[in-house]
Each structure stands twice: as C-alpha cells, then as structure tokens.
Amino acid sequence: MVWLQYTATRRQRAATAGLFLTGAVLIAVAARLSYANIEPSRAKAARRREVLEAFIARKRAAAAGAGGADSHPSPDPAKP
Template sequence: MVWLQYTATRSQRAVTACLFLTGAALIVAAATLSYRNIEPQRAKAAQRRRVLEAFVRRKLEDSPDSASSKP
C-alpha cells in the first residue's frame, strides 16, 4: 500500500520546507530564551530556599518544645 499515490509538486515541497524551517527556528529561539533565563531562575530559587530555611530555623528556635528540652 502506497501512502501517497502522487508526488508533491515543487511548490508543495517548498511550502513544506519553509514550514519545517520556521518550526526549527521557533524551537531554537525558545531554547535560546530558556537557557538565557536559567541563571536568574536559579538565583531566585536559591534566595527563596534561604528565606524558607531562615523562617523554619526561627520557628524551631522559638517553639516551646525546644525550650523545655534545653538543659
């Protein structure tokens, strides 16, 4: 069984090539923007982690259970 029973015309092949190249260019542009934004995102995540760790540390130091267990 033949998938296509006719060959594509020159203009159909040109349109297919243009659409393929457009898609590839969009993927490359998205990957470039993604990699460009990695470091700022990592910095924000690290800052959030530090703030959360400080918050938890303060809450654990202030809890009544920790005061009663200290000698």
C-alpha cells in the same frame, strides 16, 4: 498499497521545507530563551530557600526556648 499516489509539486515541496524550517527556528529560539532565563530563576529559588531555612530555624529556636515537650533540635548551621 501506494503511500502517495501523486508526487508533490515543486511549490508544495518548497512550502513543506519552509514550514519545517520555520518550526525548527521557533524551537531553537524557544530553547535559547529558556536557557537565558535559567540562572535568574535559580538565584530566586536559592534566595527563597535561604529565607525559608532562616524562618524554620527561628521557629525551632523559639520552640526550644519555650521548653515544649515536642520541640525539635536546632538545625545544623548553614554551610558556606
């Protein structure tokens, strides 16, 4: 069984190479932009986590102060 009956013309090979290179460049640009946006996202997630931990700590302190039977112990202090 023959995979390709006819060989590609020079123009077809050039078009294939051009499309391949265009795709490779687009992937490289997307990867670069993705890595450029990682650090701001990490900082935003860290800040969100800190706010959530503070909120939970306030709720636990309020529940412990009320003397509820199902109150939880206070969380460990935040590590620097």
